Amino acid sequence: MNATEDLEPTQEPADVTDSGRTTAGSPIRIGALVPLSPPGWVEAGQHLLAGLELAVRDVNDDGGIDGRPLELAIRDTAADPQTAVAAVDELAGLGVAAVAGEYHSVVARAAAARADALELPFLCSSAVLDALTDQPTEWVARLAPAQSHGWRIYADFLLAAGHRRIALAAQPSVYWASGTGILRDHLTARGGTVVELDMRTLTPKDVCDELVDHRATALLLLVGHPEPAVSIVESVRRDRRLAEITIGAPAGQPEFAEWASLPGNAGASIAFLRYLPERLSPLGARVEADLRRQLGRAPSFVAFEGYDTIAVLADMLRSHGTDRARIAESWPRVAVEGTRGRIRFSRAPGINVWQWAWPPTQVVDRDPTEPDRFRILHTG
Structure with missing residues (x-):
């Protein structure tokens, strides 16, 4: 049986899963929003989709949802908010029980607003922007931590490492502006200074000169991937003054495998946020092994977010059926063992959606002597 579907709904009286168990009746469809083409971060989308698909296979191998197979209706957002809005409209019309996924915060924000307007449950897997919706909503929940939570942990890591003069190489966007504000407020309140470098006007060489002039000890990349992020890193690495x-x-950005292959180990020793525990549970370890086989490489935390998304929705569908209103009403009653811990949703202060507060959070980097290995630098 196919675990994913991009066509119009069809009636399937019965099917047999790979494990030999039988599922009967029409499929239950969940819409999946993922960036699978540029300018979206395609590798992130592939990992997110791998986690979603693996969890769907596991659900169906265990008999489906009360004997009915679970399927994904996959839509590529290409990191475009309007494409995501159109996809939510289409998926709602196809009769999906809920929408899941998305990696890019600005895209997820547009999808969440549309899902709220259509009264369609949306479980956001990976986007972190605090203001996922403008007003409190009962229809949207999120697995990823809010940006303010994770980025404050990151700021604490910088302070603990002795950094007081921090430069931000930033591009204009709602997401980067939000991150800049979080870092500035948290760092300056604790004795740090923050200088913003506008990447609309600066070249990578200009960035190096600015870092020297401001005597910065840390540079944070709040820019697009792969460019200009890679060019900035390579320029800074070549500059003996830095x-x-x-x-x-x-x-x-360095979570994904392509950073391990940058020339001269340029992608190593770059600290970033990762939403994984120090040690995976037995479920997490089994899922990691399955994802590694599926992807052909080590899974990122984004793949685990995808798996946990389906684990939550499948539990809700078993308990409350496919009625959208009943699904939305049940967010605060969720208690699911995910790959990274027990998942529950609550109303976190300042967050307008139902929020898992909080997933495990690490600051890690790639070991320069073994770029495929991550070093844990800080936990929060």
């Missing part, structure tokens, strides 16, 4: 500077990327 041999001692720390490079960071709180948004997690």
